[in-house]
Amino acid sequence: MGFPYESASWDVVDGAMFVGAGSFAPGFYTFVAAVICIVVLWKGNQSEHDRYAKVEK
Amino acid sequence: MEEQIVELAAKLAVVESKANVTNSMFAEAFYYVTIPLMILIHAGFLAYEMGASRTKNVLTSGVKNILAFAFVIPTFYFFGWWVYWGFPTGLTLSEGPAGISGAAYANAIAWGWGESAQYMGPNIVDQASGVFFGAFALFAATTASIMSGAVIERIQTVGFVILAVFLGSFAWVVAAAWGWHADGWLVTKFGVHDFGAAGLVHAVAGFFALGVLIVLGPRIGKFNADGTANHIAGHNMPLTVTGLMLIIVGFWGFLMACVIVPGEAWSWFGDKPSTIYGTPITLSALSFNILMAIAGGIIGAWIWTKDPFWMMSGALAGIISCASGLDIYFPALAFIVAFSAGLILRPCANWLERRGIDDAVGAVTVHGTIGLYGVIMLGVFASGFPALQGAAGEAPTISFSGQIVGAVVFGLLGLVPGYISAVILNQLGMLRTPEAAEILGLDPTKVPAQGYPEGIPASLQPAE
Numbered sequence: 377m378g379f380p381y382e383s384a385s386w387d388v389v390d391g392a393m394f395v396g397a398g399s400f401a402p403g404f405y406t407f408v409a410a411v412i413c414i415v416v417l418w419k420g421n422q423s424e425h426d427r428y429a430k431v432e433k
Numbered sequence: 434m435e436e437q438i439v440e441l442a443a444k445l446a447v448v449e450s451k452a453n454v455t456n457s458m459f460a461e462a463f464y465y466v467t468i469p470l471m472i473l474i475h476a477g478f479l480a481y482e483m484g485a486s487r488t489k490n491v492l493t494s495g496v497k498n499i500l501a502f503a504f505v506i507p508t509f510y511f512f513g514w515w516v517y518w519g520f521p522t523g524l525t526l527s528e529g530p531a532g533i534s535g536a537a538y539a540n541a542i543a544w545g546w547g548e549s550a551q552y553m554g555p556n557i558v559d560q561a562s563g564v565f566f567g568a569f570a571l572f573a574a575t576t577a578s579i580m581s582g583a584v585i586e587r588i589q590t591v592g593f594v595i596l597a598v599f600l601g602s603f604a605w606v607v608a609a610a611w612g613w614h615a616d617g618w619l620v621t622k623f624g625v626h627d628f629g630a631a632g633l634v635h636a637v638a639g640f641f642a643l644g645v646l647i648v649l650g651p652r653i654g655k656f657n658a659d660g661t662a663n664h665i666a667g668h669n670m671p672l673t674v675t676g677l678m679l680i681i682v683g684f685w686g687f688l689m690a691c692v693i694v695p696g697e698a699w700s701w702f703g704d705k706p707s708t709i710y711g712t713p714i715t716l717s718a719l720s721f722n723i724l725m726a727i728a729g730g731i732i733g734a735w736i737w738t739k740d741p742f743w744m745m746s747g748a749l750a751g752i753i754s755c756a757s758g759l760d761i762y763f764p765a766l767a768f769i770v771a772f773s774a775g776l777i778l779r780p781c782a783n784w785l786e787r788r789g790i791d792d793a794v795g796a797v798t799v800h801g802t803i804g805l806y807g808v809i810m811l812g813v814f815a816s817g818f819p820a821l822q823g824a825a826g827e828a829p830t831i832s833f834s835g836q837i838v839g840a841v842v843f844g845l846l847g848l849v850p851g852y853i854s855a856v857i858l859n860q861l862g863m864l865r866t867p868e869a870a871e872i873l874g875l876d877p878t879k880v881p882a883q884g885y886p887e888g889i890p891a892s893l894q895p896a897e
Contacts, residue, residue: 378817384830386712386822393713394763395814405765409729412772416736423739 456696457560463694464564470686471571473679475502478578480676482585483884485667485794489874490586491884497585497593501577504594505601509573510553513602514566515543520610521617529616561699568690572609572634573601575687579638580851582794584645586665587652587871590879592863596854600641604850608633608843613709615821620710624820624829625839628708629688629756631807632843639801640844643790644851648859651791653871662786665793670742673794677745681727684752688719688759701822712822714760721764726755729768733775746795747775750803757811757836761818770810774803801847805840812836 380397381388396402479498486494505513519539521529528535542562545553552562577597584593612619612633619625627633656662667673692714693700693707701711708714730751734743751771755762762770782798790797812833820835821828829835858864870878 379819379830384817384819386819389713394718394761395758395766395818396763402763402765405763405769409725409765409768409772412729412769413732416732419736 460694460697460700461560461564463692464561464568464690467686467690468564468567468571471568471575471683471690474571474575474683474687475578477676477679477681477683478582480679481673481794482582482676484669484672484674484676485582486585487665487874488668488884489876491668491876492880492882493590493875494581494585496880497588497590498578498581500590500594501581501597501601502574504598505574505577506570508598508602509570509606510545510566511602513573513606514553514569515539516603516606517569517610517614518543520607521614523611523618529614529618530621531615534610534614534616561697569609572630572687572690573605576605576634576638576641577601579635579796579800580642580645583642583792583796584649585793586875587866588645588649589863589866592858595858595863596641596645596851599850599854600638600847604641604846605634605637608637608846611842611846612839615709615711619839619842620820621828623835623838624831625808625835626710626811626815626818626820626831627757627808627839627843628710628714628760629691629752631753631756631804632839634804635753635756635800636804636808636840636843637847639797639799639804640847641851642792642847643785643797643801644848644853645855646790646792646797647852648855649864651789652793653868655791656789660787660789662791674741674745677742677749681745681748681752684749685723688723688752688756689716692716692719707822708760710821712760712819718760718762722755722759722762722767723752725764725768726751726759726771729771730754730775733772734778735775737776738779743779743795746799747778750774750778750799753800753803754807754810756804757807758815761815766814770807770814774806777806778803801844805844808836808840808843809833 380392380399392398396405475498479495482494482498483491518534519526519536521534526536528538532538540549542549542552544550552559553566556562577600580597580600581593609630611617612625612627613630614620652665654663655665691709693709695702695705695707701707702713705713706715727748728751730747730749731744734747734750738744751774754770754774755767759767778795778798781802782792782795785792785797792798812831812835815831816833818831819828820831855864866875876884
Protein backbone atom coordinates (compact mmCIF):
# COMPACT_ATOMS: atom_id res chain seq x y z
CA MET A 377 0.00 0.00 0.00
CA GLY A 378 2.95 2.27 0.69
CA PHE A 379 3.60 5.25 2.87
CA PRO A 380 1.18 8.06 1.99
CA TYR A 381 3.92 10.71 1.72
CA GLU A 382 6.56 11.20 -0.95
CA SER A 383 9.51 10.83 1.39
CA ALA A 384 9.67 7.76 3.65
CA SER A 385 10.20 9.82 6.79
CA TRP A 386 7.93 10.71 9.67
CA ASP A 387 9.34 14.24 9.60
CA VAL A 388 7.16 15.10 6.60
CA VAL A 389 3.92 13.79 8.14
CA ASP A 390 1.58 16.64 8.90
CA GLY A 391 -1.82 14.97 8.89
CA ALA A 392 -3.35 11.57 8.22
CA MET A 393 -0.78 8.82 8.78
CA PHE A 394 -2.68 5.61 8.15
CA VAL A 395 -2.40 2.92 5.52
CA GLY A 396 -4.01 4.16 2.30
CA ALA A 397 -4.34 7.81 3.40
CA GLY A 398 -4.99 10.16 0.50
CA SER A 399 -6.08 7.40 -1.87
CA PHE A 400 -9.31 5.60 -2.67
CA ALA A 401 -8.35 2.89 -0.15
CA PRO A 402 -10.13 4.23 2.98
CA GLY A 403 -13.44 4.41 1.09
CA PHE A 404 -12.87 0.96 -0.33
CA TYR A 405 -12.06 -0.50 3.09
CA THR A 406 -15.12 1.17 4.60
CA PHE A 407 -17.31 -0.22 1.82
CA VAL A 408 -15.92 -3.75 2.26
CA ALA A 409 -16.35 -3.58 6.05
CA ALA A 410 -19.96 -2.48 5.64
CA VAL A 411 -20.63 -5.26 3.13
CA ILE A 412 -19.15 -7.79 5.55
CA CYS A 413 -21.56 -6.64 8.27
CA ILE A 414 -24.56 -6.94 5.95
CA VAL A 415 -23.57 -10.33 4.52
CA VAL A 416 -22.82 -11.75 7.97
CA LEU A 417 -26.20 -10.60 9.28
CA TRP A 418 -27.94 -12.09 6.25
CA LYS A 419 -26.13 -15.42 6.64
CA GLY A 420 -26.64 -15.37 10.38
CA ASN A 421 -30.34 -14.78 9.98
CA GLN A 422 -30.56 -17.65 7.51
CA SER A 423 -28.80 -19.98 9.89
CA GLU A 424 -30.93 -18.87 12.85
CA HIS A 425 -34.16 -19.53 10.95
CA ASP A 426 -32.88 -22.93 9.82
CA ARG A 427 -32.54 -23.80 13.51
CA TYR A 428 -36.04 -22.59 14.30
CA ALA A 429 -37.41 -24.63 11.42
CA LYS A 430 -35.62 -27.73 12.69
CA VAL A 431 -37.18 -27.34 16.15
CA GLU A 432 -40.66 -26.69 14.77
CA LYS A 433 -40.69 -29.89 12.68
CA MET B 434 12.55 47.83 32.88
CA GLU B 435 15.40 45.52 33.80
CA GLU B 436 13.70 44.68 37.08
CA GLN B 437 10.51 43.82 35.20
CA ILE B 438 12.44 41.52 32.86
CA VAL B 439 14.07 39.77 35.80
CA GLU B 440 10.68 39.43 37.50
CA LEU B 441 9.13 38.09 34.28
CA ALA B 442 11.99 35.61 33.82
CA ALA B 443 11.51 34.43 37.39
CA LYS B 444 7.78 33.98 36.81
CA LEU B 445 8.48 32.14 33.56
CA ALA B 446 10.87 29.83 35.39
CA VAL B 447 8.15 29.07 37.94
CA VAL B 448 5.61 28.37 35.19
CA GLU B 449 8.11 26.17 33.36
CA SER B 450 8.90 24.29 36.52
CA LYS B 451 5.21 23.74 37.24
CA ALA B 452 4.62 22.61 33.65
CA ASN B 453 7.48 20.13 34.00
CA VAL B 454 6.05 18.80 37.26
CA THR B 455 2.64 18.41 35.63
CA ASN B 456 4.11 16.64 32.62
CA SER B 457 6.20 14.32 34.80
CA MET B 458 3.23 13.50 36.98
CA PHE B 459 1.12 12.87 33.88
CA ALA B 460 3.78 10.59 32.41
CA GLU B 461 4.18 8.70 35.66
CA ALA B 462 0.42 8.38 36.15
CA PHE B 463 -0.05 7.29 32.53
CA TYR B 464 2.05 4.15 33.02
CA TYR B 465 0.92 3.64 36.60
CA VAL B 466 -2.69 3.34 35.38
CA THR B 467 -1.71 0.73 32.83
CA ILE B 468 -0.57 -1.59 35.62
CA PRO B 469 -3.96 -2.21 37.33
CA LEU B 470 -5.55 -2.34 33.88
CA MET B 471 -3.11 -5.08 32.92
CA ILE B 472 -3.79 -6.89 36.17
CA LEU B 473 -7.31 -7.20 34.80
CA ILE B 474 -5.78 -9.37 32.07
CA HIS B 475 -4.76 -11.74 34.84
CA ALA B 476 -8.14 -11.58 36.49
CA GLY B 477 -9.50 -12.49 33.09
CA PHE B 478 -7.10 -15.36 32.48
CA LEU B 479 -7.83 -16.65 35.98
CA ALA B 480 -11.58 -16.73 35.35
CA TYR B 481 -11.11 -18.02 31.82
CA GLU B 482 -8.88 -20.88 32.88
CA MET B 483 -10.89 -21.89 35.90
CA GLY B 484 -14.10 -21.86 33.87
CA ALA B 485 -12.44 -24.02 31.23
CA SER B 486 -11.42 -26.60 33.84
CA ARG B 487 -13.59 -29.41 35.10
CA THR B 488 -14.77 -29.04 38.70
CA LYS B 489 -12.21 -31.58 39.88
CA ASN B 490 -9.38 -29.31 38.66
CA VAL B 491 -10.81 -25.82 39.01
CA LEU B 492 -8.78 -24.64 42.01
CA THR B 493 -5.55 -26.19 40.77
CA SER B 494 -5.91 -24.16 37.58
CA GLY B 495 -6.40 -21.07 39.72
CA VAL B 496 -3.40 -21.81 41.95
CA LYS B 497 -1.22 -22.35 38.90
CA ASN B 498 -2.28 -19.09 37.30
CA ILE B 499 -1.84 -17.06 40.48
CA LEU B 500 1.63 -18.52 41.08
CA ALA B 501 2.69 -17.68 37.53
CA PHE B 502 1.97 -14.03 38.28
CA ALA B 503 3.68 -14.21 41.66
CA PHE B 504 6.91 -15.73 40.35
CA VAL B 505 7.23 -13.88 37.07
CA ILE B 506 7.11 -10.45 38.72
CA PRO B 507 10.14 -10.94 41.04
CA THR B 508 12.16 -12.89 38.46
CA PHE B 509 11.51 -10.15 35.94
CA TYR B 510 12.85 -7.77 38.60
CA PHE B 511 15.87 -10.01 39.30
CA PHE B 512 17.00 -10.46 35.68
CA GLY B 513 14.22 -9.95 33.07
CA TRP B 514 14.57 -6.16 33.03
CA TRP B 515 18.31 -6.58 32.50
CA VAL B 516 17.71 -8.93 29.56
CA TYR B 517 15.50 -6.33 27.87
CA TRP B 518 18.19 -3.65 28.02
CA GLY B 519 21.15 -5.96 27.47
CA PHE B 520 20.08 -8.02 24.45
CA PRO B 521 18.76 -5.66 21.71
CA THR B 522 21.77 -5.95 19.40
CA GLY B 523 21.80 -9.73 19.66
CA LEU B 524 23.95 -12.12 21.62
CA THR B 525 26.97 -9.78 21.53
CA LEU B 526 25.39 -7.59 24.24
CA SER B 527 26.96 -4.56 22.52
CA GLU B 528 25.59 -1.03 22.42
CA GLY B 529 23.17 -0.17 19.59
CA PRO B 530 22.86 3.00 17.48
CA ALA B 531 20.46 4.75 19.89
CA GLY B 532 22.88 4.16 22.77
CA ILE B 533 20.32 2.66 25.12
CA SER B 534 21.27 -0.99 25.05
CA GLY B 535 24.05 -3.46 25.69
CA ALA B 536 25.50 -5.10 28.77
CA ALA B 537 27.14 -1.91 30.05
CA TYR B 538 23.91 0.08 29.78
CA ALA B 539 21.86 -2.71 31.36
CA ASN B 540 24.42 -3.08 34.15
CA ALA B 541 24.03 0.63 34.89
CA ILE B 542 20.25 0.66 35.22
CA ALA B 543 18.71 -2.77 35.63
CA TRP B 544 20.33 -4.69 38.49
CA GLY B 545 18.89 -4.57 41.97
CA TRP B 546 22.30 -4.07 43.56
CA GLY B 547 25.33 -1.77 43.40
CA GLU B 548 25.12 1.60 41.63
CA SER B 549 22.25 0.56 39.38
CA ALA B 550 20.04 -0.20 42.41
CA GLN B 551 19.20 3.53 42.53
CA TYR B 552 17.04 2.97 39.42
CA MET B 553 15.43 -0.16 40.80
CA GLY B 554 13.78 1.38 43.84
CA PRO B 555 12.19 4.60 45.10
CA ASN B 556 14.15 7.63 43.87
CA ILE B 557 12.90 11.21 44.04
CA VAL B 558 14.63 12.18 40.78
CA ASP B 559 13.53 9.13 38.82
CA GLN B 560 9.80 9.05 38.19
CA ALA B 561 10.03 6.74 35.20
CA SER B 562 11.93 3.54 35.94
CA GLY B 563 9.41 2.05 38.34
CA VAL B 564 6.37 2.58 36.16
CA PHE B 565 8.20 1.39 33.04
CA PHE B 566 9.38 -1.66 34.93
CA GLY B 567 5.84 -2.24 36.20
CA ALA B 568 4.33 -2.10 32.72
CA PHE B 569 6.97 -4.47 31.34
CA ALA B 570 6.62 -6.83 34.28
CA LEU B 571 2.91 -7.06 33.50
CA PHE B 572 3.68 -7.83 29.84
CA ALA B 573 5.91 -10.59 31.18
CA ALA B 574 3.21 -11.98 33.43
CA THR B 575 0.76 -11.87 30.53
CA THR B 576 2.95 -14.22 28.50
CA ALA B 577 2.92 -16.71 31.35
CA SER B 578 -0.85 -16.48 31.63
CA ILE B 579 -1.24 -17.13 27.91
CA MET B 580 0.68 -20.39 28.25
CA SER B 581 -1.11 -21.25 31.48
CA GLY B 582 -4.53 -21.93 29.94
CA ALA B 583 -3.22 -24.28 27.27
CA VAL B 584 -1.73 -26.77 29.72
CA ILE B 585 -4.46 -27.05 32.37
CA GLU B 586 -5.58 -30.25 34.07
CA ARG B 587 -2.37 -32.29 33.70
CA ILE B 588 0.70 -30.17 34.38
CA GLN B 589 2.57 -30.14 37.69
CA THR B 590 2.44 -26.84 39.55
CA VAL B 591 6.15 -26.28 40.21
CA GLY B 592 7.12 -27.50 36.74
CA PHE B 593 4.65 -25.02 35.31
CA VAL B 594 6.01 -22.16 37.42
CA ILE B 595 9.53 -22.87 36.12
CA LEU B 596 8.21 -22.76 32.55
CA ALA B 597 6.35 -19.52 33.33
CA VAL B 598 9.53 -17.92 34.65
CA PHE B 599 11.55 -19.08 31.64
CA LEU B 600 8.93 -17.65 29.28
CA GLY B 601 8.01 -14.50 31.17
CA SER B 602 11.41 -13.41 32.40
CA PHE B 603 13.59 -14.61 29.55
CA ALA B 604 12.17 -15.93 26.24
CA TRP B 605 9.69 -13.15 25.48
CA VAL B 606 12.10 -10.54 26.88
CA VAL B 607 14.69 -11.53 24.29
CA ALA B 608 12.00 -11.15 21.61
CA ALA B 609 11.10 -7.72 23.00
CA ALA B 610 14.76 -6.66 23.05
CA TRP B 611 15.21 -7.74 19.44
CA GLY B 612 11.95 -6.48 17.97
CA TRP B 613 10.51 -3.91 20.37
CA HIS B 614 13.41 -1.65 21.13
CA ALA B 615 14.91 1.18 19.07
CA ASP B 616 18.24 -0.69 19.09
CA GLY B 617 16.66 -4.10 18.39
CA TRP B 618 18.39 -5.78 15.47
CA LEU B 619 15.11 -6.94 13.96
CA VAL B 620 14.10 -3.27 13.80
CA THR B 621 17.36 -1.70 12.71
CA LYS B 622 18.23 -4.42 10.16
CA PHE B 623 14.82 -5.58 8.89
CA GLY B 624 12.41 -2.77 9.76
CA VAL B 625 10.23 -5.11 11.82
CA HIS B 626 7.25 -3.25 13.24
CA ASP B 627 5.14 -4.81 15.97
CA PHE B 628 3.67 -1.89 17.88
CA GLY B 629 1.19 -3.85 20.02
CA ALA B 630 3.33 -6.97 20.44
CA ALA B 631 1.34 -9.40 18.30
CA GLY B 632 4.51 -11.34 17.63
CA LEU B 633 6.80 -10.65 20.52
CA VAL B 634 4.26 -11.23 23.27
CA HIS B 635 1.40 -13.23 21.80
CA ALA B 636 3.17 -15.37 19.22
CA VAL B 637 6.13 -16.06 21.50
CA ALA B 638 3.81 -17.13 24.32
CA GLY B 639 1.55 -19.13 22.00
CA PHE B 640 4.41 -21.02 20.41
CA PHE B 641 6.11 -21.53 23.75
CA ALA B 642 2.85 -23.17 24.83
CA LEU B 643 2.94 -25.34 21.69
CA GLY B 644 6.48 -26.47 22.50
CA VAL B 645 5.35 -27.45 26.00
CA LEU B 646 2.19 -29.18 24.74
CA ILE B 647 4.15 -31.37 22.34
CA VAL B 648 6.07 -32.82 25.28
CA LEU B 649 3.27 -32.66 27.85
CA GLY B 650 0.76 -34.60 25.78
CA PRO B 651 -3.04 -34.52 25.84
CA ARG B 652 -5.34 -34.93 28.84
CA ILE B 653 -6.54 -38.46 29.49
CA GLY B 654 -9.65 -39.01 27.41
CA LYS B 655 -9.00 -36.22 24.95
CA PHE B 656 -8.21 -38.49 22.02
CA ASN B 657 -9.65 -41.83 21.00
CA ALA B 658 -7.57 -44.77 19.83
CA ASP B 659 -8.24 -43.84 16.19
CA GLY B 660 -6.90 -40.32 16.81
CA THR B 661 -10.24 -38.54 16.78
CA ALA B 662 -10.70 -35.90 19.45
CA ASN B 663 -13.30 -35.63 22.20
CA HIS B 664 -14.48 -32.27 23.48
CA ILE B 665 -13.66 -31.90 27.18
CA ALA B 666 -16.04 -29.19 28.33
CA GLY B 667 -15.03 -26.83 31.11
CA HIS B 668 -17.37 -26.61 34.08
CA ASN B 669 -18.42 -22.98 33.65
CA MET B 670 -18.68 -21.39 30.23
CA PRO B 671 -20.12 -18.09 31.54
CA LEU B 672 -17.06 -17.70 33.81
CA THR B 673 -14.77 -18.36 30.87
CA VAL B 674 -16.55 -15.88 28.62
CA THR B 675 -16.56 -13.22 31.35
CA GLY B 676 -12.85 -13.85 31.83
CA LEU B 677 -12.28 -13.29 28.14
CA MET B 678 -14.12 -9.99 28.37
CA LEU B 679 -11.91 -8.97 31.30
CA ILE B 680 -8.86 -9.75 29.20
CA ILE B 681 -10.24 -7.40 26.55
CA VAL B 682 -10.59 -4.66 29.18
CA GLY B 683 -7.02 -5.25 30.28
CA PHE B 684 -5.80 -5.03 26.70
CA TRP B 685 -6.58 -1.31 26.73
CA GLY B 686 -3.98 -0.94 29.45
CA PHE B 687 -1.59 -3.28 27.67
CA LEU B 688 -1.76 -1.27 24.46
CA MET B 689 -1.72 2.05 26.30
CA ALA B 690 1.54 0.95 27.88
CA CYS B 691 3.00 0.49 24.39
CA VAL B 692 2.89 4.30 23.92
CA ILE B 693 5.78 6.57 24.90
CA VAL B 694 4.41 9.85 26.24
CA PRO B 695 5.99 13.17 25.14
CA GLY B 696 7.87 15.88 26.93
CA GLU B 697 10.14 13.92 29.27
CA ALA B 698 13.90 13.51 29.09
CA TRP B 699 13.39 9.90 27.96
CA SER B 700 10.59 10.69 25.46
CA TRP B 701 11.21 10.45 21.74
CA PHE B 702 9.34 13.73 21.13
CA GLY B 703 8.65 16.86 23.10
CA ASP B 704 5.30 17.49 21.50
CA LYS B 705 3.71 14.18 20.52
CA PRO B 706 3.40 10.61 21.76
CA SER B 707 5.32 7.88 19.98
CA THR B 708 5.60 4.15 19.68
CA ILE B 709 8.45 2.31 21.33
CA TYR B 710 10.26 2.69 17.97
CA GLY B 711 10.08 6.48 18.15
CA THR B 712 7.45 6.72 15.42
CA PRO B 713 4.45 8.96 16.09
CA ILE B 714 1.16 7.60 17.36
CA THR B 715 -2.03 8.96 18.88
CA LEU B 716 -4.35 7.45 21.45
CA SER B 717 -7.09 8.16 18.92
CA ALA B 718 -5.45 5.66 16.59
CA LEU B 719 -5.68 3.04 19.33
CA SER B 720 -9.25 3.92 20.12
CA PHE B 721 -10.39 3.69 16.49
CA ASN B 722 -8.53 0.53 15.68
CA ILE B 723 -8.92 -1.52 18.86
CA LEU B 724 -12.69 -1.06 18.84
CA MET B 725 -12.98 -1.98 15.17
CA ALA B 726 -10.68 -4.96 15.66
CA ILE B 727 -12.73 -6.32 18.57
CA ALA B 728 -15.89 -6.02 16.50
CA GLY B 729 -14.35 -7.60 13.40
CA GLY B 730 -12.96 -10.53 15.37
CA ILE B 731 -16.26 -11.27 17.10
CA ILE B 732 -18.22 -11.13 13.84
CA GLY B 733 -15.72 -13.34 12.01
CA ALA B 734 -15.84 -15.97 14.75
CA TRP B 735 -19.63 -15.82 15.09
CA ILE B 736 -20.32 -16.59 11.46
CA TRP B 737 -18.52 -19.95 11.74
CA THR B 738 -19.06 -21.01 15.29
CA LYS B 739 -22.11 -19.31 16.92
CA ASP B 740 -20.29 -20.19 20.14
CA PRO B 741 -19.71 -17.46 22.78
CA PHE B 742 -16.35 -18.96 23.74
CA TRP B 743 -15.06 -18.67 20.20
CA MET B 744 -16.74 -15.29 19.70
CA MET B 745 -14.88 -13.81 22.66
CA SER B 746 -11.73 -15.61 21.52
CA GLY B 747 -12.45 -13.90 18.20
CA ALA B 748 -12.44 -10.55 19.98
CA LEU B 749 -8.98 -11.35 21.34
CA ALA B 750 -7.85 -12.63 17.97
CA GLY B 751 -9.20 -9.47 16.35
CA ILE B 752 -7.05 -7.26 18.54
CA ILE B 753 -4.01 -9.51 18.23
CA SER B 754 -4.29 -9.69 14.44
CA CYS B 755 -4.15 -5.88 14.24
CA ALA B 756 -1.81 -5.27 17.17
CA SER B 757 1.34 -4.86 15.05
CA GLY B 758 -0.20 -1.94 13.17
CA LEU B 759 -2.71 -0.38 15.54
CA ASP B 760 -0.75 2.85 15.15
CA ILE B 761 -1.14 3.03 11.36
CA TYR B 762 -4.09 0.90 10.25
CA PHE B 763 -7.19 2.59 8.92
CA PRO B 764 -10.13 1.54 11.16
CA ALA B 765 -12.11 -0.19 8.41
CA LEU B 766 -8.98 -2.07 7.36
CA ALA B 767 -8.43 -3.11 10.99
CA PHE B 768 -11.99 -4.42 10.97
CA ILE B 769 -11.35 -6.45 7.80
CA VAL B 770 -8.07 -7.92 9.10
CA ALA B 771 -9.71 -8.77 12.43
CA PHE B 772 -12.71 -10.30 10.66
CA SER B 773 -10.41 -12.56 8.69
CA ALA B 774 -8.66 -13.56 11.92
CA GLY B 775 -12.01 -14.44 13.48
CA LEU B 776 -12.86 -16.51 10.42
CA ILE B 777 -9.69 -18.61 10.47
CA LEU B 778 -9.59 -19.05 14.22
CA ARG B 779 -11.63 -22.21 14.62
CA PRO B 780 -10.27 -23.98 11.52
CA CYS B 781 -6.73 -23.31 12.76
CA ALA B 782 -7.58 -24.70 16.22
CA ASN B 783 -9.18 -27.78 14.62
CA TRP B 784 -6.12 -28.30 12.44
CA LEU B 785 -3.91 -28.32 15.51
CA GLU B 786 -6.23 -30.70 17.33
CA ARG B 787 -6.17 -33.14 14.42
CA ARG B 788 -2.41 -33.31 14.93
CA GLY B 789 -2.86 -34.57 18.45
CA ILE B 790 -2.28 -31.29 20.30
CA ASP B 791 -4.61 -30.80 23.26
CA ASP B 792 -4.67 -27.03 23.71
CA ALA B 793 -7.41 -26.74 26.32
CA VAL B 794 -8.31 -23.10 25.61
CA GLY B 795 -7.09 -22.51 22.08
CA ALA B 796 -4.17 -20.37 23.28
CA VAL B 797 -1.74 -21.60 20.62
CA THR B 798 -4.16 -20.56 17.90
CA VAL B 799 -5.49 -17.33 19.38
CA HIS B 800 -2.11 -15.99 20.49
CA GLY B 801 0.45 -17.96 18.47
CA THR B 802 -1.04 -18.44 15.02
CA ILE B 803 -3.01 -15.21 14.98
CA GLY B 804 -0.03 -13.31 16.45
CA LEU B 805 2.14 -14.35 13.52
CA TYR B 806 -0.74 -13.72 11.12
CA GLY B 807 -0.93 -10.16 12.46
CA VAL B 808 2.80 -9.54 12.07
CA ILE B 809 2.66 -10.74 8.46
CA MET B 810 -0.54 -8.86 7.57
CA LEU B 811 1.17 -5.61 8.52
CA GLY B 812 3.85 -6.43 5.95
CA VAL B 813 1.11 -6.88 3.35
CA PHE B 814 -0.62 -3.57 4.04
CA ALA B 815 2.01 -1.21 5.46
CA SER B 816 5.11 -1.85 3.38
CA GLY B 817 6.98 1.39 2.84
CA PHE B 818 6.17 2.96 6.21
CA PRO B 819 9.32 4.10 8.07
CA ALA B 820 10.06 1.68 10.90
CA LEU B 821 12.01 4.09 13.11
CA GLN B 822 12.29 7.82 13.48
CA GLY B 823 13.65 10.73 15.43
CA ALA B 824 16.27 10.11 18.08
CA ALA B 825 16.01 6.43 17.30
CA GLY B 826 17.64 7.07 13.93
CA GLU B 827 16.80 5.83 10.46
CA ALA B 828 16.11 2.20 9.63
CA PRO B 829 14.70 0.12 6.82
CA THR B 830 11.05 0.70 6.08
CA ILE B 831 8.39 -1.86 6.98
CA SER B 832 8.36 -4.62 4.37
CA PHE B 833 6.67 -7.95 3.76
CA SER B 834 9.97 -9.81 3.88
CA GLY B 835 11.02 -8.01 7.06
CA GLN B 836 7.75 -8.92 8.75
CA ILE B 837 8.21 -12.54 7.66
CA VAL B 838 11.67 -12.56 9.24
CA GLY B 839 10.16 -11.12 12.41
CA ALA B 840 7.38 -13.70 12.43
CA VAL B 841 9.84 -16.60 12.01
CA VAL B 842 12.12 -15.30 14.78
CA PHE B 843 9.21 -14.72 17.17
CA GLY B 844 7.76 -18.17 16.46
CA LEU B 845 11.12 -19.85 17.08
CA LEU B 846 11.81 -17.78 20.20
CA GLY B 847 8.67 -19.32 21.63
CA LEU B 848 8.68 -22.85 20.25
CA VAL B 849 12.31 -23.84 20.82
CA PRO B 850 12.69 -22.68 24.46
CA GLY B 851 9.25 -24.07 25.27
CA TYR B 852 10.05 -27.48 23.83
CA ILE B 853 13.54 -27.73 25.32
CA SER B 854 12.52 -26.61 28.80
CA ALA B 855 9.58 -29.03 28.76
CA VAL B 856 11.86 -31.90 27.72
CA ILE B 857 14.23 -31.12 30.60
CA LEU B 858 11.40 -30.89 33.13
CA ASN B 859 9.95 -34.11 31.79
CA GLN B 860 13.31 -35.85 32.29
CA LEU B 861 13.32 -34.57 35.86
CA GLY B 862 9.80 -35.90 36.44
CA MET B 863 8.44 -32.39 37.01
CA LEU B 864 6.15 -31.93 34.02
CA ARG B 865 3.17 -34.28 33.90
CA THR B 866 0.96 -35.19 36.83
CA PRO B 867 0.65 -38.92 37.64
CA GLU B 868 -2.19 -40.68 35.85
CA ALA B 869 -3.99 -41.56 39.08
CA ALA B 870 -4.03 -37.92 40.21
CA GLU B 871 -5.28 -36.77 36.83
CA ILE B 872 -8.14 -39.27 36.93
CA LEU B 873 -9.07 -38.51 40.53
CA GLY B 874 -8.75 -34.78 39.95
CA LEU B 875 -5.95 -32.39 40.88
CA ASP B 876 -8.03 -30.50 43.47
CA PRO B 877 -8.74 -33.50 45.70
CA THR B 878 -5.11 -34.55 45.21
CA LYS B 879 -3.35 -31.39 46.32
CA VAL B 880 -5.58 -28.39 47.10
CA PRO B 881 -6.83 -28.09 50.72
CA ALA B 882 -10.00 -26.28 49.64
CA GLN B 883 -13.13 -27.00 47.61
CA GLY B 884 -14.26 -25.00 44.62
CA TYR B 885 -17.93 -25.70 45.21
CA PRO B 886 -18.42 -27.13 48.72
CA GLU B 887 -22.20 -26.98 48.37
CA GLY B 888 -22.21 -28.04 44.75
CA ILE B 889 -24.22 -25.69 42.57
CA PRO B 890 -27.67 -26.01 44.17
CA ALA B 891 -30.89 -24.62 42.76
CA SER B 892 -31.90 -21.31 44.35
CA LEU B 893 -34.28 -21.31 47.30
CA GLN B 894 -37.71 -19.79 46.92
CA PRO B 895 -37.58 -15.97 46.91
CA ALA B 896 -39.08 -14.04 49.85
CA GLU B 897 -42.69 -12.99 49.37
